[in-house]
Amino acid sequence: MIVRRLTPDILGTDREVESENGNWVSRRLVLADDGVGFSFHDTIIRAGTETYIHYANHIEAVYCVAGNGEIHDIANDTTHKISDGMMYLLNNHDRHYLRGGTEDMRLICVFNPPLTGKEVHDENGHYPLMS
Numbered sequence: 001m002i003v004r005r006l007t008p009d010i011l012g013t014d015r016e017v018e019s020e021n022g023n024w025v026s027r028r029l030v031l032a033d034d035g036v037g038f039s040f041h042d043t044i045i046r047a048g049t050e051t052y053i054h055y056a057n058h059i060e061a062v063y064c065v066a067g068n069g070e071i072h073d074i075a076n077d078t079t080h081k082i083s084d085g086m087m088y089l090l091n092n093h094d095r096h097y098l099r100g101g102t103e104d105m106r107l108i109c110v111f112n113p114p115l116t117g118k119e120v121h122d123e124n125g126h127y128p129l130m131s
């Protein structure tokens, strides 16, 4: 069994990753090197931000437990409000905009295959909004 807590195991370590544009911070509770086939993250999306995301190589499930925001599904030109209790599943490598709302949003995320922890730095499958 593995047991971890945000403090002291994640916050302030290399498992706490800040996005280059400052839009989010991701606390990686489980990563590929844990060897269980998925990674598990507790992510804060900052209020008022917009991030273009395309996970070309991963499936991601996201469950909101606090705050608010929205996701815009580009293929369908559809926007969904996000708040406590809402889940979205990117089962088709869906291109989307993730937008923070009026307060920071806390999202619990699962990735398959698991992130190694290096993806944010090489931008693999995950691109910032360029406009």
Ligand code: 9YT
Pocket: 024, 026, 027, 041, 043, 053, 062, 098, 107, 109, 120
């Ligand atoms: C929900 C989402 O995709 N946020 C961006 C960060 C990502 N979850 C990560 O790298 O942990």
